[in-house]
Amino acid sequence: MNANQIDQQQLLSGEKDPLTHTPVHLLSLESVGKHYGSIVALTDVTMAVDNGRVTCVLGDNGAGKSTLIKIIAGLHQHDAGVLNVMGEERKFTSPRDALDVGIATVYQDLAVVPLMPIWRNFFLGSELTTGFGPFKSLDVQKMKDITKKELADMGIDLRDVEQPIGQLSGGERQCVAIARAVYFGAKVLILDEPTAALGVKQSGVVLRYILQARDRGLGVIFITHNPHHAFPVGDRFLLLKRGRSIGYYDKKDITLDELTAQMAGGAELAELAHELEQLGGHGDIVKEVQAEVADVTENAESPRESTPRHL
């Protein structure tokens, strides 16, 4: 089967947003690029994010995933192309700017302060206050109650929202961060490798929250290097390699195997297997890799040959 790429011209002009039924995307990037000094980190990336859709950005280390989200999150500024929010061109100068238009990011390193209580982390930067003028004080009880309720809605009972967030497991902290973004009315939720450091079960928990966020109508950008995590939850897949887009697919046009093949590249895997064998690596691992190579090359033959290098 041939994987059809999304026609970018059609994407940015023709297709309608599934929620608003207008041709305006919640967030769209047109030929966005970024370089740090003489190093080109990102070139000519085009993508769109819509309400209630999960866009997965896949790529190996150094593919430009982090640069891409840093541009959307306002930590860095792009120096080529256009970033549109609700059809309006924007360039964010700080994370606060991005937050103000409803773009919330859950970072790989979680953006939580380990020694602070859960409720303080939940409301950090957007604290609720009561009182007037210089005597504004925190509405502690309300914040604790909301934190508890929001987390319970996500299926986590945290007994005591007063405990330091550092005591939670990685998965639980991800969920607190996601719940926080959802509560503060995020329209676009960026998740930077949320499953990278998690075990199988915890990854499953986080993937479920991604779907929950989607069903609440958020546009989700899910950054990962694991196609097995991306495929079940994603609606669109953007593949990056060395700062360039090497493919942009709708879910109906691609299978998990094709996605894996596109990402890893069969030839590279074969080389790895060969190398491991030479090093006298563990027999089982080599066999596993070889099996995967056979698998991948079989599936990858056709799409790999026909992938239009549109860049």
Next chain:
Amino acid sequence: MTITQSVTKPQAVRDERVSKRNPFQKLLARPEVGALVGAIVLFVFFASVSQTFIQPNAFATVLYGSSTIGIMAVGVSLLMIGGEFDLSTGVAVISSALTASMFSWYFSMNVWVGVVLALVVSLAIGFINGWILMKTKLPSFIVTLASFLMLTGLNLGLTRMIGGGVSSPSISNMDGYAAARAIFASSVNIAGVNVNNTVFIWIALVAVASWVLLRTKVGNWIFAVGGDANAARAVGVPVKSTKIGLFMAVGFCAWILGMHNLFAFDAVQSGEGVGNEFLYIIAAVIGGCLLTGGYGSAVGGAIGAFIFGMANKGIVYAQWNPDWFKFFLGLMLLLATIVNLYVKRRADASKG
């Protein structure tokens, strides 16, 4: 944002692995509890070896000694919770006092003009420390060490250049001196015991700092910038202004203590203050503030200062050789940091 929910909402499940903490355990988790236990032990100890120690007048002296450290420890504690520390505090106190006295004396003005100018200068020193730190991203150790040396030199150099001596000229006969002295360096008689004003200023500062830290937005930000500045920035906390503000708060405390030093005597030695910065840091650390930031309390810093005051005066009342004082202080510091380290390890235990 209400879209049809197709994913079944998971039921909140109580985690059976975590037992409910009782109030006593909650108390143990507070940052200042180690210092509090230390203070009680020390108090009981000195009360039992010295009859004079628990007499009201002697105790007022202990409180006064504690307050002169404690006023600065308030600012230094907040700064330390915010993840930075300041080595220039000891001499900054003297800089503030010298500014007020030299300016009023040289221009023969009401001392209140000098007092206000000293406040501006103290806040400016704090601002510059914080601003350079934020601009250069150097460690605060280097930046404030530099300002410590520069201020030491300025104190000596300018005092000699303007006043012609190593101490500032006496300002006791100038306009406004009596009023300023009444505020910064007099004492109130409570039931026959003279309690110095600085004690009340100290208590008020601790109360305000505690309220800010625990019950305001800014307090939340202070914990956050000290705990993880990058995380704080990512969720929209103004990291730079928070840190610069903390340095200015330290400047404010230095101004109060500087004014006390000036009006308690009427002249200031320009070479004083060197080494005091460590006493303030020690008070904050004994009180449970982590050197790495993000953890601690204003009350802790106050208890740290109180321990310092008790040990300092208690040794005298017990008629021991004061040579032992520094050893004692070092031991307290070591014990306190070990307790703090244990607390932090426990908080980080399940990280990652």
